[in-house]
Amino acid sequence: MTKPSSNPQPASESQKPDQTDHDEHTPHHQNLRADQEADSPEDQQELAELGTLLSKDDLSDEEQQALTQLLQRHKSDVAVAISRRTTSAFQGPLPPPSILSGYEAIVPGSAAKIIDWADSEREHRHRTETTIVRAETTRDLRGQLLAATVALAGFSVAAFALYLDHAGVAAMITAMDIGGMVAAFIYGRRSAED
Structure with a gap:
C-alpha cells in the first residue's frame, strides 16, 4: 500500500475542510472522499494492492476494513462484474431466442x-438416414436372394x-446345404443382437 507522509503538519486555515493530513498509523483509504470517481487512479491502485495481498491471504484488519469500504463505495461496479460472469449453454441446432436475437442485433438477417x-441440416440428415435404410434393405434383399439361389x-x-443312384452324395450335399442355411440364420441373429 502507499504510505502516507510521515511528517504530519497541523491543518492551517488556508486548507479546505475536507483535506486532512494523517500520521503513519492512519490508512490511506480514510483520506479518500466519498464523492471521488469510481475509477480514480487512487482507488484502482489501492484495489490492486489489496487484491495482491488478498491473493496471498495477508490482509491485516485495517486492510480488510479498507477493502470493505472500497467495495461498498463501488457496489455497482462489483455487481456488474459479478453479473457478467454468467455462462449459458444449449443443446441442439438452434440457440435459444435470447441468443438468436443477439445475433440478429449484430448482423441483421443472421437469425x-x-x-x-x-x-x-435437418433435411440433409433425414435424406441421409433414408438413403442408409434403403441401402441396407437392398443389401439384405440381395443377400437373401443369393442365399436362396445357392440353396x-x-x-x-x-x-x-x-x-443317378448316388444317395450318399445326395445326402451329403443336402446336409451341407441345410447346415449352411442354419449357420447363416444363427450367425445373422447374433450379428443383429450385437
Missing part, C-alpha cells in the same frame, strides 16, 4: 440464416445325384 441452416442349386444337385 433467418441460422434457422434456414438448421432446417437444411436351390444345392438341392438341385442333390436331386440329380439321387436320380
